[in-house]
Amino acid sequence: MQIGPYLIDPPVVLAPMAGVTDLPFRQLCKKLGAGLCVSEMTIADATLWHTEKSRLRRDHAGEAEPVSVQIAGYDPQMMADAARFNVDHGAQIIDINMGCPAKKVCKVDSGSALMKDEKLVGEICAAVAKAVNVPVTLKIRTGWAREHKNGLVIARIAEDSGIAALAVHGRTRQDLYEGDAEYDTIAAIKQALSIPVLANGDISTPERARYVLDYTKADAVMIGRAAQGRPWIFREIAHYLATGEKLAAPSRFEVSRWLLEHLDDLYSFYGEGRGLRVARKHIQWYCQDEEGREAFWTAINRVTDASEQRAKVAAFFDGDIGYATAA
Template identity: 70%
Template structure:
């Protein structure tokens, strides 16, 4: 898949997720096979650009290209200025958020709330595209609710105003993350426009990724929650799409190496205690499918210091690896 001058290969993309796709996680997912990793959304409100959170979100030093940064807001002028700022700070692709269903985002007429105002969508897209030299992409849902699905109209607006690629989550805003994603609307969007389309929603296995590409004819898949606790899903999907074969599940030792490296990057990037706190949700995701999950989370969430959290995690996965060897 091509986005402006950038070839996205493999066509498997990490979705932007607030509080998840920070720099340590993006780097990890890229290393494990993601063709592109989109940043968590950064605000278009200039009053918040100098907060510690915003500065961390705008840190792209050492990040392999292309660097894709998502911006969120409701005012065309502010979004255009935010795009210029992020490009000056290293962004090589700007992504506009019109897909977030969170109440606090929609209440300020941002995220997927914008889908209710198609003229405003057009003004925002044009303002951002005109503001920067880099490719601009757009992420949307299928509509505001099931009675108001307008992804086709939004897609045509996006294409007409210079959007380089469009990601579509197969749910409406009202659906949030409930029920199953539907792919018929994504297929209709793909058939209606010439720009690349990324299919998003409920892609948690290589087989599902292949199914979604087959039924939508999309140019790429975008993986969100399926990567939480399983960042190696990108190499699994890429391998399956290329060969039709499944990679073996990583051993506990492999998972431990990936996870402990992730923890170390979080501690370095955020420092203590923020790194320890942020690591807890990732630890929960890594362990969520294991029988010992409850006991592990209870112990590791009590750790207040990086060295304790790291050591407890190391010991947990060492015990899993010992049991894995015996079972094998």
């Protein structure tokens, strides 16, 4: 898949997820096979750009190209300014958020709430595309309500406004993450557009990725929640798409090595105190299928020292504190 000057190969993309797709996680997912990783959303409000959270979200030190940064907001000029600001700080692709269904985002008329105002969608897309000399992509849902699936209309507006590629989550804003994703709307959008289309929603196995690509004719798949605690899903999908064969599941040693590497990067990126706190959810995701996980999570959540946290994780995978392979 081509986005501007960038070849996205393999066509397996990490979805932007607030509180998840920070620099350490993006780096690990790229190492494990993702063709592109999109950052956590950054707010278009310039008064927040100099907070610690914003500073960390625009840290791209050592990140493999291309660097894709998602911006969120409701005002075309503010969004254009945010795009320029992020390009000045290393972004090589700007992604516009019109897919987030979270209440705190939608209540300020951002994210998927923007799909209610088709005119404003066009104004934002055009303003951002004209503001920067890098590709601008867009993430949407199939509509803002089950009775108002206007994803195809929005998609056409986006293409006409200069958007270089479009990611579509197969649910409406109303659906949140409930029920099954549907791919008919994505297929209709792909058929109507000439720009690349990425299919997103419920893609959690290599077989599912192949099915969705075949069904929708999309140019790539976008993986979100399925990558939490399982960053190797990208190499699994990429291998299956290329060969039709499934990779063997990673060994316990490999999972432990990747998790410990992830923890070290979190401690370095955030500092040990905050890094320890951020690490807790990732540890839980990595261990979600392991026997003894509940007792382990209880123990690990009480730890307040990064070295101790790391040691307990290593011991859990070594079998020293009740590790057993899930049946």
